[in-house]
Amino acid sequence: MKKTKENAFNNIFKVLKKGSIPSDESLKKIPSFMFCRYLGGHQYTIRAANTINMYYNQIPVDVQYKIVNQAFAGKGIYPQMIKNKPEDKTLDILCKHYKINRELAKEYKQFISDEQLDKLKDLYTVRG
Numbered sequence: 001m002k003k004t005k006e007n008a009f010n011n012i013f014k015v016l017k018k019g020s021i022p023s024d025e026s027l028k029k030i031p032s033f034m035f036c037r038y039l040g041g042h043q044y045t046i047r048a049a050n051t052i053n054m055y056y057n058q059i060p061v062d063v064q065y066k067i068v069n070q071a072f073a074g075k076g077i078y079p080q081m082i083k084n085k086p087e088d089k090t091l092d093i094l095c096k097h098y099k100i101n102r103e104l105a106k107e108y109k110q111f112i113s114d115e116q117l118d119k120l121k122d123l124y125t126v127r128g
Helices: 008-015 022-028 031-037 048-053 063-073 090-099 104-111 113-124
Strands: none
Touching: 008 031, 008 063, 008 113, 022 063, 031 048, 031 063, 048 063, 090 104, 090 113
């Protein structure tokens, strides 16, 4: 079983999973404003975020998370976090070679043949 590092985001994701709630100690590690900021990113949960923001000092932290868990957990509101795609070094090479910005390099890339791109990559690839 893969052991995940316990951090604020993992705890927030646990709150939004049906039937799963982090321990009280873990919940106290998540600042209320961070939780509300995350909830404020979706049209269905922004009202809950606003309510928690208004009454954050009157509602205990564990109760805030339990309310959100009961209201939204398992609804599939939030997609999984998208990991960054590996960067295409071709644009960097075009920018360096032609001394242009990335937007212009995207346009250049459409008109340059694969053979020319390979030559430029060979030119700027550091051989060890």
